[in-house]
Amino acid sequence: MRSATLRFVLPPVALGLVALVAWELLVILGDIQPYLLPAPTAILTQLGLVLPVLWTSFLATGANALIGLIAGALLAISMALLASRLSFIDELLTPVVAAIAVVPIVALAPVLTTMYGATSETPRRVIVAIVVFVPVFINTLRGLRQVLPVHRDLMRAYAASNWQISRTVTIPGALPYVFTGLNIASSLAVISAIVAEYFGGLQNGLGSRITSAAANSAYPRAWAYVFGAIILGVVFYAATLAIEKAVSRRAA
Amino acid sequence: TTDETPEAGGGDGGLTPVTLQLQWFAQAQFSGYYAALDQGYFEDEGLDVEIVEGGVDIVPQTVLADQQADFAIAWVPKALASIEQGAGITDIGQIFQRSGTLQVSFADAGIDTAADLEGKNVGNWGFGNEFELFAGITEAGLDPTTDVTLVQQQFDMAALLAGDIDAAQAMTYNEYAQVLETINPDTGELYQPEDFTVIDWNDEGTAMLQDAIWANAERLESDEEYQETAVAFLKAVIKGFVYARDFPEETAEIVVGAGSQLGSSHQLWQTNEVNKLVWPSPDGIGVINEDAWEQTVSVAKTAKNLEGSTVITTDPPENAYTNEYIELALAELTEEGIDVTGESFEPIEVTLNEGGK
Amino acid sequence: MSHAIAVQVSDVTKTFPVKKGDGVTALDEVSLTVKAGEFVSLIGPSGCGKSTLLRLIADLDQPTSGAVTVFGKPAHQARLDQDYGIAFQSAGLLPWRTVEANIELPLQLHRVPAATRRARVAELMALVGLSDFAANFPDQLSGGMQQRVAIARSLAESPELLLMDEPFGALDEMTRERMQTELVRICAETGAAVVFVTHSIPEAVFLSDRVVVMSPRPGRIREIVDVALGEKRGETLREEDSFFEGVTRVREALHGAPTETRPDNAVRGVDLR
Amino acid sequence: MSHAIAVQVSDVTKTFPVKKGDGVTALDEVSLTVKAGEFVSLIGPSGCGKSTLLRLIADLDQPTSGAVTVFGKPAHQARLDQDYGIAFQSAGLLPWRTVEANIELPLQLHRVPAATRRARVAELMALVGLSDFAANFPDQLSGGMQQRVAIARSLAESPELLLMDEPFGALDEMTRERMQTELVRICAETGAAVVFVTHSIPEAVFLSDRVVVMSPRPGRIREIVDVALGEKRGETLREEDSFFEGVTRVREALHGAPTETRPDNAVRGVDLR
Amino acid sequence: MTGLARRIGLGALAIVLLGVIWELYKAVGPAEGVDVAGLQLLPRTTDLAMPHIWDMIARALEPVNSSEGSPPVWTSVLLAGLSSLGTASVGLLIGSIVGFGLALLMQRFRVAESAVLPWLVLSQTVPLIALAPLIVSWGGRVQIGTFEWERWMSVAVIAAYLAFFPVAVGALRGLQSPDEINVELFHAYATGWWATLIHLRLPASVPYLLPALRLGAASAIIGTVVAEVSTGAKGGIGRLIIEYAQSGSSDPAKAYSPIAVAVIMGLAAAAIVALAGATLKRYRRNEVTA
């Protein structure tokens, strides 16, 4: 068990450390000024300084990402259930989803902010929900369609009701696919919550902090917040993995 | 691109290539540069100028320090911040003598001074444009982190009009015009200036210097040719702004022709407002006023944003600005009989159309 | 239920529509009677309609013409009444349910009280020798064990009729022989009628009272071979001459024509149609 | 190549490492000799190490101890020299290649000139009776046809040694019997030695000169049954007494102990170790 | 063919339905939107927040501004869309090459997979704003002979940064997709890594590559638009989005044209990938058409 963990954790950590050292050396030896690329040590120093603000921004952005993720995922799963039942809904949703998949956040954010108001957190959450919707919907629908013919026959032989079929066969069978979608969605949720902050709303999140620092050429500070964003992404990704492990019955 | 090839200016049509990095898209904020280009003033000075437009994340002063432009237009506080982060640049021409930043609110909101912002939703752009506001709030005895709610403002003024924010940040030449280009649903006509009150940071004493021409400090020190180019460049630019002062309508059309998506009436308004920030210029256009510079540095060192950080922590280096080149340019232009102070400047009356069309 | 006839297939034709053309006739005027408690195997080349016939009996599909009755009722009613248990070629277990929960599935769907359910499941697991694996998940079982779970599941509601489509197809020969012996025992214990699809001649002969030999395109019953090797089928049966004789008879029926070297086949091949 | 010994397996042990514990011993001190042109079947319960043994011969895996030589060379060299052809349980065709291109694959990989390739492929397709399906894709073939393509592919380079792991496992009984007959014919024509893994006793008996019966955990050779039903194996062989006798002998060897009802098995069961 | 017609019809129907929902809500919804327990759930319905559909269409047909010779908005956005599509294609190309290269590396070396893959996931959580200035700055240093770095190339690089990820992940799965049995077959044939790649892994990865490319294309377009906003690169749809957004309060219907064009671009890219997929039918024989 421990050696397996080691095998999965060690290489990426090692690579990360090597990359950090290379980065530091590049900055020092290449005499690169901080306004271009700050050194990891400078970022670390800033990280210490901004930690309290980083924490509150982390929470604000994290809350938006989380709420949007949950809302978008719930919507996607219920729509997928509907689409798996009614082929008309499915055919109607397919082009809409294809379109949603390519709407740039930067185009949508200003419009949504105007629609909901600049002091509301809702537009950011709506953006996260929209971005999350696509992978969750597509994967869930694929999962719901994976019902083995033999299981279908079995349930028919048992004269099971539609609801019984969903509960005992379709939904449990689709779970791994739902989680594939959620894994993708988790890091998308974070990055879209951050980008959504560039264009309006309260200045309380990581996105605002990053832009503000970057515009002031305070790149070590900006990267300290970027680091926060990466951590937030890791937290979300790890959380969906953990939930998947807990929900799917056995630990591999 | 840098101008590495040692090529003499003027002469047999061998023009010196020069790249100018702007801080935003083509608009009349940069009227003088576009006018100079259009009127051939740069060529007259032996320069082949390419104007590079900005973007949300383009920081002109670092592009300049990075030697990817020969000159850049940037606000002074933002440039000071970059200098502290290692960017070697020098302010060689302070085109805007005044700050154009306002805090606009509806007349009935009762926000007439910075002190009135207490407890309000206050819009600001971030992007480093917020320090005059913070300094003003601080000056009024308020704490920007707790006494006001700061709201990220978009590129439009919808948040103010919808009532989401009580006071919006606005440039006299841009966002303020945007509200005046909008139909007031109560009257069915465009909003009128009387519908709003504005806080002008020039009056509050926290104004900071804005659009300036920046040059690469290192090259300025060692490269004689670059020094000459700088003077030539300043001369052409000044002539451009003089043209914009004297022919605002034509200038607005030049800017629209440069690819602005905003319409003629908006650009005419903008030209006119920018003229007000430039003219009159009693010391001569572009000369850096030491008091204004000191006020900018002082605010930059003391005003805290909502993270508690200031623009800069130490005084800027000696070479952060110099009047050496602008004075050379002014001297030559005065000799040519050009009015470089605009003492008699009178703004025109501009009628805005709906949507700035 | 004490109907003497378990399954009655009367003049059944089944045609599948195909994109172009008239469609595939999977079954052509097939008639078959399975008595209560009787073990009948269906054998024939791939595509001859064995599965189709089984599916019609199970009301998983409907005949194009003709009628299927199960214990005197239309097949549809028999399905709703849960008169049969069914097992497919692949075990078709739900991978997220334990052995116990998989066997419990039909009882749960039909709202059998929990206490009754538990007792019955324990009984069934003992029957197929899987009591120790109650809490295992299907992927922790060998193929043979999975099949036994599927068989236990098909027996859960003590049906008078068992429908099985190549349940041992995926097993290796040894496990397969053991499973056959177990199936014979279970059927003897429960007295159920069985319709059993298989590709294996020895399997059909070992298990059946009668072997229905089918021919393809269109699916027809070519011959019904009476095997009836007696009540006590044990391991030794497989090495007895009567068994080999049964195998040979079924093989010859399957190949259609008598093979040259065995002139006595005319006597042995019993055509019951 | 005219080496008299095709495969020599000497004291081979294969242990697979397992997370916890000592590892699984799949093969324990196994020795086996396959003569050139000889047909040897491996039979035994699931997990007894048949596939492992075949994979060691093919150098798809390496023994923990002991040595494997093929035509006198180490297995590794034999693989690089392409001294054998191989076919797996599932056909393992490349779905994007036509029948023709699939058979051509080994020739193409080994840079056989295109003209030679075409001629050889045509020959092979005729051999397995698929000339009419040259341009078909695998998914347009029945399971039996796919297996025949795989067999043709394994024969492409006219190897002196054929390694086959349950190649007919997925086929129905009839197709399977037809394929067995064809394989016998092909081997007779090409004179190749064959190591053939199967689960089916009749299949092993029908095809082989010798049947190697293995026992599991750890995998050992329990018995080698000499079958040698003679040169001319035809359809009728399956109904001859010598065939049934061979089947019975292998079954008994497989079950380990003589079955009670046949006291004469001691004579029949030939232990060659 | 009738299937295609049906799909186009349903797509149109979906658009019409969305429009109807928009207008219905606008007609009956309260001007201030709907709050549920202090949470704003539904948007405002004022003309500023939700312009009429017909106003959006009418605005698209009008000239961009009042100056002479100003083209209608729709031609302006369409041209910008084409320009962005070109940039995005370059981005997709670079991203695909890089992504595929990484996938090859990870397929070849197990260690590389476990070391690199987590960082690929994390790389996508780095906000572009942190990278855009770097890319612009470093791109600007590239100068080989007469070749000069231009702003749109930075945009393409940023688009590639987003596009490479789905390609890398999809290609890796594809390259690892051949059945064990086929891999062993090639091993038995004593085939080297390269020949195995050409004859086995590459063909087998096609069904995985196509959806990966589709995702990559969508990412490249989103990346292009974002990068155009970020760097202010001229001519593209991203630049127009910002410029039109500046008149968001005084000319609210204008902002919807570039959004529509962005969506059309995405669908066009998906269609191109689908077309490419059609020519690779032989490698997708196992796919069931859903």
Ligand SMILES: Nc1ncnc2c1ncn2[C@@H]1O[C@H](COP(=O)(O)OP(=O)(O)OP(=O)(O)O)[C@@H](O)[C@H]1O
């Ligand atoms: N859903 C269907 N649509 C079209 N044709 C079908 C369908 N199901 C079966 N068929 C055809 O009906 C015929 C009989 O099929 P069936 O599955 O009953 O054969 P089988 O005897 O069970 O074969 P196997 O031994 O391969 O399982 C075949 O020719 C098959 O192609």
Ligand SMILES: Nc1ncnc2c1ncn2[C@@H]1O[C@H](COP(=O)(O)OP(=O)(O)OP(=O)(O)O)[C@@H](O)[C@H]1O
């Ligand atoms: N890669 C492996 N790792 C660990 N154990 C293995 C591995 N391959 C095979 N084994 C074990 O080695 C033993 C022999 O396996 P092998 O596949 O040779 O059996 P077999 O006789 O071919 O069985 P079957 O008839 O089911 O194909 C089994 O117990 C199996 O679990």
Ligand SMILES: Cc1ncc(C[n+]2csc(CCO)c2C)c(N)n1
């Ligand atoms: C990044 C960025 N942030 C805010 C604005 C708003 N704005 C519009 S005009 C203007 C004056 C300076 O160009 C400002 C600050 C912007 N345009 N770009």
Ligand SMILES: [Mg+2]
């Ligand atoms: Mg069948």
Ligand SMILES: [Mg+2]
């Ligand atoms: Mg095996």
